[in-house]
Amino acid sequence: MTLSHLELPERRPRLTAAQRMLQIETIYYEPAAIERARGREVLDRFPGARKIEVASHRDIPGLYGNEGRVREWVRTKRSTLVLGIRKTLPVRVNGRSADFIAPGQASGCAMACAYCYVPRHKGFANPITLFVNVDEINAAIAKHSVAQGFKWEPSQTDPELWVYDIGENSDCSVDALLSDNIKDQVAFFRTLPGAKATWATKFINRALLDYDPQGKTRIRFSLMPASVARVVDVRTSPMAERIAAVNDFVEAGYEVHLNLSPVIVTENWLALYAELFEEIDAALSPRAKAQLAAECIFLTHNEGLHRVNLGWHPRGEDLLWRPDLQEPKRSEMGGINVRYRTGMKGRMVSDFAALLAAKLPYCRLRYAF
Incomplete structure (x- = not known):
């Protein structure tokens, strides 16, 4: 048979x-969710998906609380979506990543970071729940912001504007793949006097470069040493891709800070962070460096999440569950958390801050703990 007669398998699109x-x-x-235009838009994006009506987005038998699904952890995140109406719209004081935590337009994530705290409240499954009443969420933020008035005193969050975290329980960059919720919120904050939006992200969604934030949205790129991220940052954008995107997002009108969290202590953790900071320094433009700031949170893990992770990703627990370095602490929700030991952690935070100052002297450390 000549080469001209060989039949090659059809190449699948990448x-x-x-x-x-x-x-x-x-x-x-929820039935009310598809009565909204946003809900119908999302259904139209996935015409081949099986649609199942539920009474409440918070109570889905067979999905939440089903320990047998733990081995399908990643598949559930990739293939399942929940649509609901956000019924409570609280704005909470924060003071760290933002001045206030806004009611989120989503909860859960398609990524599968082994240390994520959101699954603790959902029970063996943590797909995205998307709320289709983003207009009501924005109205609640506007009402709160107007009540605050102007920010007369600068703070570590921002010297002039009230900062609202709109992605406490989700990654808005991934949520933007599902609907125009985030596009609408960026446009909303663009015209909201005295306030800006923020969220942390581990996914580079370049469609966001066209949202025209005009300096009123701060994205915090989550960064850690690549060798650690390859174990615990499951289904996220590679670290090099995140670093490379900083300049582009700054040029597109975003404020970009670094979310150096969680810091996971390994045998050579400071050496790994030195390499990371050198990579950042080499990649960033002068404009990106001039506006740069960072926040740092050392790992807090959870006993319940530890047990869940052993069912789908035990390798990650070799880094996250370190009884030789950690001590228990009961959380406000009553669960057992573990964190690096008192005294030891203080020295770690001090060493980390000193390394950041030496390697990235232009990067202000907004807070670290």
Whole structure:
């Protein structure tokens, strides 16, 4: 047989990062959610998905509280979506990543970081729950912001504007793959006097470069040593891609800070962070460096999440669950958390801050603990 007669297998199209992240097969929805235009828009994006009506987005038998699904942890995140109405719209004081935590337009994530705290409240499954009443969420933020008035005293969050974290329980860069919620919120904050939005992200969604934030949205790129991230940052953008994107997002009108969290202590952790800071320094433009600041949180882990992780990703627990370095602390929710030991942690924070100052002297450390 000549080469001209050989039949080659059909080449499958290469999936984009967005297509790999979300391949929605099942959508659970509250009836009220698909009465909203945003809910119908999301359904239209996934015409082949199985649609299942549920009474409440918070109570889905067989999905939440089903320990047998732990081995499908990643598949559930990739293939399942929940649509609901956010019924309570609280704005909470924060003072660290932001002045206030806004009611989120989503909860849960398609990524699978082994240390994420959100699954502790959902029970063996943590897909994205998307809230379709983003207009009501924005109205609640506007009402709160107007009540604050102007920010007369500068703080570590921002010298002039009130900062609202809109992504406490989700990654807004991934949420933007599902709907226009985030695009709408960036536009909303663009015209909201005296306030700006913020969220932390581990996913580079370049569609956001066209949102025109005009300096009123701060994205915090989550960074850690790549060798550690390859173990615990499951299904996220590679570290080099995150670093390389900083300049582009600054040029697009975003304020970009670094979220150096969680800091996971390994045998050579300071040497790994020295390499990371050198990579950042080499990659950033003068404009990006001039506006740079960072926040740092050392790892807090959870006993319940530890047990869940052993069912799907035990290798990550070799880094996260370190009884030789950690001590227990009961959380406000009543669970047992573990954190690096008192005294030892203080020295670690001091060493980390000194290293950051030496390697990235232009990067203000907003807070560290």
